[in-house]
Amino acid sequence: MKNLKVKDKISTLCFLLLLCPLFGFAQGKPQPKDAPHFVYPTSISLSYGMGNIINGFDTLVNRSISLEIQQFFAYQFTNYFFTGIGAGLDFWFYDKKVSTFIPLFANATVKLMNRKTSPFVFANIGYAFKWQVEKKIDENVFYGTKAGLYFQTGLGLNLKFSEKLSLLFAAYYKMQQSDVQYRESDLLLAKTPNQLFHFVGIKISVLY
Numbered sequence: 337m338k339n340l341k342v343k344d345k346i347s348t349l350c351f352l353l354l355l356c357p358l359f360g361f362a363q364g365k366p367q368p369k370d371a372p373h374f375v376y377p378t379s380i381s382l383s384y385g386m387g388n389i390i391n392g393f394d395t396l397v398n399r400s401i402s403l404e405i406q407q408f409f410a411y412q413f414t415n416y417f418f419t420g421i422g423a424g425l426d427f428w429f430y431d432k433k434v435s436t437f438i439p440l441f442a443n444a445t446v447k448l449m450n451r452k453t454s455p456f457v458f459a460n461i462g463y464a465f466k467w468q469v470e471k472k473i474d475e476n477v478f479y480g481t482k483a484g485l486y487f488q489t490g491l492g493l494n495l496k497f498s499e500k501l502s503l504l505f506a507a508y509y510k511m512q513q514s515d516v517q518y519r520e521s522d523l524l525l526a527k528t529p530n531q532l533f534h535f536v537g538i539k540i541s542v543l544y
């Protein structure tokens with residue numbers, strides 16, 4: 337019951353963050369050009385696992401595929417910088433199984449030039465809560481079975497179409513701390529704690 341209540345709170349927070357763009361559009365007063373204002377980036381990303389993870393006494397290649405949807409609530413202080421908080425859903429696919437996380441994180445994004453087309457860098461740091469891991473009786477290894485620290489950073493290109501709309505394309509690296517569970521026998525599951533899962537991927541964002 338306690339875990340269910342925590343999941344309900346996290347789900348409510350994610351839902352509120354997903355509504356942020358609607359609140360932004362509802363603000364009737366136009367902002368002066370270049371004035372500080374709230375922004376609401378929404379992104380979807382796809383990444384592929386890299387490196388190795390430990391399974392008991394064995395070393396496995398991380399072949400996970402991560403599909404992640406994120407929503408930010410941020411404040412743009414200047415044309416070069418915005419920062420805020422975000423939440424998302426992160427689905428790991430591996431060996432016909434799925435493991436799901438809810439990352440909550442702080443974001444900082446820096447544009448390198450004040451132009452309609454500009455490179456930028458970003459970083460997200462936070463904690464990925466565990467939502468669900470699929471466990472099949474006939475399988476032996478389960479990736480990402482515990483919540484853990486979450487970090488993401490990357491470099492991309494910001495295409496500004498108007499004062500209220502930009503598209504962002506980025507390549508990024510992601511790291512998450514979690515556990516690996518493996519079956520020692522028909523009745524016993526063991527785990528290798530605090531493994532670092534590494535990913536590289538691409539991200540597309542819409543900034544309102």
